Amino acid sequence: MSDLEKAAGLLRSRRDAIGAKLAALVSGWGKYAAPYAADPAGFAQTETHALVDYIALLIETGDENFRHLYIGEKAKQFHDLSIDAEEKRAREAVLLAGEREIFTAELNALPAARRAIDAAFDVIEHALTAEAVAEVKALFVGDCLYLDVISFLTAPALTDGVRLRPRFITSHDAVEIKSQIGKLADERFDVIFYSPFTYAMLSDYAALQRPRALASPGKMAGDVRSAVAAALDIFDLLADLFDCPIVAHAPAPILREESGLVQRLGAIGTRSFRKRACTQLGTALRTRAAQRNDKGQVVHILDEAEMAGPAGIVAAGRYLARFDLQHPAMFGAMIAPFYRDIVMVVGRLLKRKLIACDLDNTLWHGVIGEGLGVTQHYDRQAPLLRLKARGVVLAINSKNDPAKAVWEAEAGRLSLDDFVSRQINWDPKPMNMRRIAQHLNLKEKDFVFIDDRADERAMVEEQLPATLALDALDPRSWRLFDLWADLLPAKPGADRTEFYRQRDARQAFIAVEAETGEQERRAMFSQLGLTLKIREAGAGDLDRVADLINRTNQFNMTGARVTKRQVEELAAREDAWVLIADASDRFGSMGTISVLIAERDKGRLTVPIYVLSCRVFGYGMEFAILEEARKLAVPGQAMFGPLAETPFNQPCREVYPDAGFVPAEGGWLRENAERAPIAVESWLMIDSTIPAPDAARRHAPV
Template sequence: MNVSAQDAAAELRALAESGRLIAEYPRAGGLVDRLTGPELDRAGRLLARLDPGEIAREHPALPSVTVGVTGHGTLAPLIPALAAQFARHGLVLRPVPTDFGNYVFDLLDPGSELHRARPGLVLCVLDPNVVFDEVPVPWRPDDVRRAAAGRVELIERLAARFDEAGRGTLVLNTMPLPRRYAAQLVDHRSRAALGVAWREANTRLLRIAEHHPSVVVLDLDPIVAEGVQVADDRLSVYAKMHLTGDLLAAYAADVGHLARQLTGRTKKCLVLDLDGTLWGGVLGDDGVEGIEIGDGRRGEAFLAFQRVVKQLGAQGVLLAVVSKNERALVDQALREHPRMALGEPDFVRIVANWQPKHDNIARLAENLGLAPDSFVFVDDSAFERELVRREHPGVAVVDLDADPAWHVRALLRDGWFDAREVTADDRARTRRYRDEAARLSFLDGFASTKDYLRELGIHVRIEPVTEADAARVSQLTLRTNQFNLTGHRLQPRDVLELTGDTSALPLAVRAGDRFGDHGLVGAVLARRDGDLLRIDNFLLSCRVFSRSIEESCLNWLLRHARDTGAAAVLGTYRATPKNRRVADFYPRNGFAPVGPGGDTATYRHGLADIAPPPAHIRLQTPEGDPA
């Protein structure tokens, strides 16, 4: 059933009034997803009153994120806005607000309340008064330039200190320039000079993230360009609230996207309908020549949407089609229509038949080796959207209306595929998934999996993680859920620290076969502890499951430990909602349990009896010789 925003708001209020909001927190998140404007604000205030500890106890599978909030002005609307956004994404917000105007002390003093909370995210909210409170009266553009340069220099020092502390992610933002400052200059030449000075300061802010891996800088200019008011003069003067609630709400939405990415909840695959979504008309009725794409006003809108989809696909987002259509006709349209921006090579899979779409999505997930909750589903049919919502609650469903001009806005609204950095592995992802289809076809020619693996020609290279690998290894920890033995998430800075730690042994796993190169598909994060070698985490991309790559790497690590004088290897498994399939990884490979086990279990291998490595894999070792 299609739940309207009015119905969702009423149900949310009923949950709060009955005292069931904590018990129904995941359901509440789905209701909040339907809300905008004042109703979203009210929902945030309801959710901000809840005890995050009680939510976490009631729903232990939901990730909790401690968020420090500091800044120059008062930020009263920000916590409720964050509470709403975190609920939408299935996260539990643990806010740590600090006194306004205290951001320098909060960030510099290691004993501050903010640092003591050990937040995963620290929001240092900057507003125009950060600069203008330092500007004399009367002032000229050069005065603003000097004040802005001094403030940015201070913020650069704060970012460097935060980076050195090695705790969490610091979020900064650019400072919007309200018209009331430019309007105080009566000549256009001075206004232009002020604009230059302000943009120079914001450019320096944006570049802080280039030098400090623990820093993210959110650019508020695109939000302001959408017509969001920057400041309310009364609140700015009387309450020291220098950014409006609307702007803080939009900022909170971007923080929600970031928190989702940091907790491994970034989506991986964009699943698209065709008729009414990628083109106008009905392919089966109108034929290839009759669909709307590229010509006329609606056709141009559909083409613009396709170009945005193609842009996302070029950055590692997997594109797939699930459509009620004839497959041959779909292939013809993608191949032959002269204005089509998307073609068959852009998609990892095209599913066109008359089966229920939620069933096709389940089969698509199985075929790609992905969980359905890594999908974003886009369809112009409200019936299909609600059916998918009901059958696959973890799938993000994008609501489209009948006007294709709004398709782009709807798709990009939630930053489902946001990442800290796009790597070379990301850009090659679609090709690699298409190669996997060739592997599956190759498998059909063999009577046994053993024969198939032997002929596949798998080669694996295991070697120390380098600085150039840090972004990709971090991404594996953030996005890999099924073969992630502890579920620990690392930022690029954390990986870089491992590369400089003499007791650590961070290893990158690369793989390929006769059909192509998989790239960097796994990581083993180990460290030496006296005469023990401890495996802190082991990760492997779902693209290369069931090929014994993990056994090959573990076998090499065991032999390496024995040959370098270790008495034993210890491995840790920590259960998460998605890694149960590898709970027996260590026992299956000759490790014995140490202690009682439970959700976090430690296993030990005494190195006296190491099984032979998988015969069908050619392993290249750090020393450069095949193992």
Template sequence: MVPPHDADAPQQPVSPDTEFRDLNRSGRLVSDYHRLPGILSRMEDAEIRRSAPQLSRIDPDEVRRAHPDIPAVRIAVTGHSTLSALPGLLTAELARHGLLADTHLSDFDSYVFDLLTPDSAFYSARPDLALCVLDPTLVFDEVPVPWRVDDVQAVLDAKLDLLDQLVSRFTSHSDATLVLNTLPLPRRFTAQLLDHRSRARLGARWRTANARLLELSDRHPSVVVIDLDPLLAEGVPAADDRLGTYTSTHLSPELTAAYAREAGHLARAVSGRARKVLAVDLDGTLWGGILGDDGVEGIEVGDGLRGAAFAAFQRAVKQLGSQGVLLAAVSKNDPEPVAEALTGHPGMVLAEKDFVRVSANWRPKHDNLIHVAEDLNLGLDSFVFVDDSPFERGLVRRELPGVAVVDIGAEPALHTASLLRDGWFDQIELSNEDGQRTARYREELDRKDFLATFSSLQDYLEELHVQVRLSEAEDKDVPRLSQLSQRTNQFNVTTVRLSPADVRSRMAAEDTRVLVIRSADRFGDNGVVGAVFLDCGTDEWHIENFLLSCRVFSRGIEQACVSRLLTHAMASGARAVTGAYRPTAKNGKVAEFYPGQGFSVSAEDGVWTRFRHDLTVIAPPPGHITLTTDFGKHV
């Protein structure tokens, strides 16, 4: 069935390069900063590189004043070579994701001083991301002439020992995520060895050194190492010999831009803006052909060259889903043949159970995306939409600008690269909860269907049999707690983002405690759904942050946990418990959280509202919740 012509279909868009140049010429890059994600996301890589110098001149403070709701990410950059092009590229990449880059660039070849000296400007920038950009001249500048493989090995060992010391120093004095990278090995060095056996030994030892670099993130949770080899394997040149010789720029402009793209993905992750839902079209996207015309037996997937390409794309989608990305199908089709195709076609890799929601109907796709977002209780800025139809992509872009739209064409062999190039779902670290996310969201949809059978919310809650456990966090909880702080936007009273290292430091500190909230009910185990970060170093305990997953809203869990926490504080000798709320564009629903639990306003400064509970009257936990607590020996 062919959809009728839509008179409101989006018109042929102006090229993004033209849009950008118009903003720049008219001096509206700051005032129209909110338009940059839509413009930059449609640009080719070369166009983004051309835009970077103009973007580097943007004053972050001016953008903050004009757009106070745009999240800013502080970035400090250091390294061994000339990196003057990187700040502009970072500004472009972050703007593409709706973020503001506030970048400090260190002096040339100052990375040792920067990482070693806690009172350096590098530390003083208080970065969220600290980028230490490494290049091969770090090693080859120090080998003798002539040189042998053993000479290179000696310098490699010395540099890796130095980097290990610098990493330990930096991570012990800063909460930033420190980003390193592997070292490319350009042919201009290997070709100086005339015998292939020596070249092989050099390659083996260089790769061993890069493996040591990559393993730094295993020993230091706040360290990320960007592996440049996959970028080089895609044809990105490692170096530009003229720039290296005349300007000491030892990574090529293309590789620097690709590095900035990867850093942009990390910035999105640490700012809590990683996407959560992948919504995919079916006809022409997950399989070839038109299901309504060709029938289940006639679609292309699995068999034949094109069928194999569609199956490969499905494997990539399923791989993402296995790591916590919620999959939704949004298709203009009748539901029965879609269900038959997903369950009965022998070449299908994805099954109906892999999707948290399959929306097969003839409504506009942007309407279906809205309904899926409502069902999942997630914002549309959590969605990535993939469709082979330019019409559908343009319509979603126009109607739902918060949705990330991935452009794919008619060639299925290129679908996977198009989906993965922007790292929409990248995280610093996954937790044990991620692999179970789809099943838990499906259970949540079952809960909503169950709710529809009751005439009152209270009756529903009574029959839901909610069980909650509030207990001291353990080491195994760290990845999930960091993830909650980074990805939870609605029930997050301060929106302070924490890396795994930040969580561990709070768990280890003498006066700061981390409590984890778990829940379950008649439909299953929800796992870790929230956290309380608590400072109990004085007789006035302070709740640094309270987080709760959107999956478990409106069940009384937060009231139960606060009630038991207040009771425990009073029994432990505290005379009051305080908390604070900092408003953001997304956490308005918790503005009245503390007053609703009996706290009174103690101070306001235009940004923070501070609350205090004197522990004289503590509301009991809701009666429908079975609550157990284990505050541990510390609290």
């Protein structure tokens, strides 16, 4: 018997004593103090005995699943909304150091086992405490499946630079689930995961798993209908309340392993009813997802049978371990890679705006400059086209001869014209990335760089650390791009390629025509044909309103962030206005470039939110929009513009004083706002449909 096998046996033989020591480490925590004081031995049996077995199994078998399970239990222990981040970090450090000491002390006589414990805790501590590049706040609505998933997801997500901040709703009662969801309505989540049936999420579905249900086939049919209806109600509530992507399971009739003969026979007998419920719900969820996605929401369906893979749903239900409170099944490990990809996209890709692509051995196989022909990677190019259609812009960053790096694209395939910026030369790629950023007025945090060469990726990451560099030779990179497209809303006109072409033409005109004098500047801008249409937002505009507010940093007076539901509530109020401005010129439309929200507050006309896209800086549009808002003031009413300085909003800080406002607590004030207009540049043609303040208003239905 090896030292590691001896150590595993020793730990199991000392389970009660070690479990008691581990339990004592958390006995003073608020959420554990009462149950520990009431029954220390019982508390240890339910909360910490499993930890001893996980460590024993880890050093005995080397199976990393048991390390993941240990990490998952720690993540659940550390999940405590009643403490702040500093106290949480202190708890993590003290507890993990204490647990390491307890286990190593038990194995003093077995040096190899002590080394194995130290190595295991090095990984465990890193997974639970290391700094991450991004955080993802996720809401998990489902049975204890999600407690299993967290175990297998925490460490791999951190490898991707993402720290997961989970929130769980695991009740089996549909009414209670909806109540808990409602209480979270004002919270912002980055993603919501919803598993309606697995393993026995809803009580009506759980009833279909019981052998005695076979005595009442009619009741089972009713339970099928009730379970499906309850699951859909919960889905609709989630989709109505939250703006973030929702990832929902199309369920499979997975049943956790049963050892008794009666239970096994019952599982066989009830399978047809469980399968019927899963099929009906899966079909209904896909229909609802398509309807929601058509309206600009994001619902992504995961098929449980597909995720179980070749092993199948029977293997998915097998237990990895089984204790009083911990009973992880294989399905948690099976689906964790799918969840890891989603968390990676949400945390590190979803808010980025541009992909800079290498060419040779990235978009095609071969070196195009050699003149020997290349083989196009259409499978890689397809997700790029999908992302382009959903608003992500494409650029080229390639060491190549620009005269040779050209290709004839078939209809519907990726072409040279799909790239808004092309840096094809022999310069260092970090230099080219900066040129692309300057050309498109984007920041390095907006960029993804994909290249087949590790040295090129390393140079870009070193010099532009906020840029995400991906390996073109890793199939996962392209899988992430495909998923990124799935998790972006499909909206008409999202493709921004033409917008950047128009922008280049506009800037070229300005560069050619510009003179140093004010008179020449006015003449030049007049030739642009700048038109500004200002109106109240309608129901179809509210997604764009929320998106523009949340994505604007430089001209955002208060650094505001909103949910779509908050925008809908503002748009429905009689004492508030959600104004939007669309800009265009001789080169084409610039789209919706500004949102200004005004409301009557404490006798004043207040502007709590005012944002303007950086693509129209310099044209004076900010004053024209502010002037239309000023007209909403009634006689004698002051207009107040709050200003909260952020690290990014320097460009907008002088707008209020330049518009005749004076300093006031928390911002800028214009007394008797209706008396004097705000000056608007003569080169702007204003088309405003904002009603007079005393006119009857009809809000768009929301």
